[in-house]
Amino acid sequence: MKSKAERIRIKRASRAGRPRKANVARYPGGQIKHGESEREVCSVALDARRRMHFSGRRDADVASPFAGYTLGRMFLDGKLTAHEREAGDEYSRQMARYYSLTGIPFPSVRAQSLFDVKGFAGETSAERARGARQAANRMMELEGVLLKLPDGPQVKTTVFNVCIMDYEMLRTMPEPQLAWLKRGLMELHWQLGLSREKEGA
Structure with a gap:
């Protein structure tokens, strides 16, 4: 039979933090595997560069290494x-x-x-x-x-x-x-x- 303090500790631990995401790939240590491709990561960076420095310019300028x-x-x-x-x-x-x-x-x-x-x-x-x-x-x-x-x-x-x-x-x-x-x-x-x-x- 568990003591009252132990039951309270278990109850708090079960409610702590947000619930784990279901149906996602995980590493053996429990961390979520990020499925972003290189293209998706680059598109976020290029969108930010376009907003900051090249509004209304063609994509070749935004993706150029000189734009950095x-x-x-x-x-x-x-x-x-x-x-x-x-x-x-x-x-x-x-x-x-x-x-x-x-x-x-x-x-x-x-x-x-x-x-x-x-x-x-x-x-x-x-x-x-x-x-x-x-x-x-x-x-x-x-x-x-x-x-x-x-x-x-x-x-x-x-x-x-x-x-x-x-x-x-x-x-x-x-x-x-x-x-x-x-x-x-x-x-x-x-x-x-x-x-x-x-x-x-």
Whole structure:
């Protein structure tokens, strides 16, 4: 015969939580197997991207890999050429390499996993130190190239904010600021060795 306390405990346990779903596939541990296909998951993401950034645009633009960041969306909007987008992508790669090798967290919170951000210990190998020095020299060289242009500080800041910080509000930047961005990206395109000759030269 069960005691009164034990009967109350069993009664509470049977009423706790919502009832289990019936007729669903489960893993041996009791968790429900999710039956969503990759297509269904992608359709949810694409619908959200369409609502946020591409209302009334064709599906090819929404599904494009360039639609995932501000520089790519400006390219899809027709504001930037393929050369300029390519230069911005390579500039971002060079800066990401600099940040990772020197142990500095990437400045844009949206471009990283906050739980994976960590510097490196004070002791480092000679190979890592050499790579960090090369990346730092490359970063300073690219920043110097941007600062030497006419309106250099504005050009550098605009390129950094679009390519690294990924500020969505800059997608609708005014024409003078867009001219700074285009000027910086074209100079980077030539400087990074993506083109043998400067366009229009």
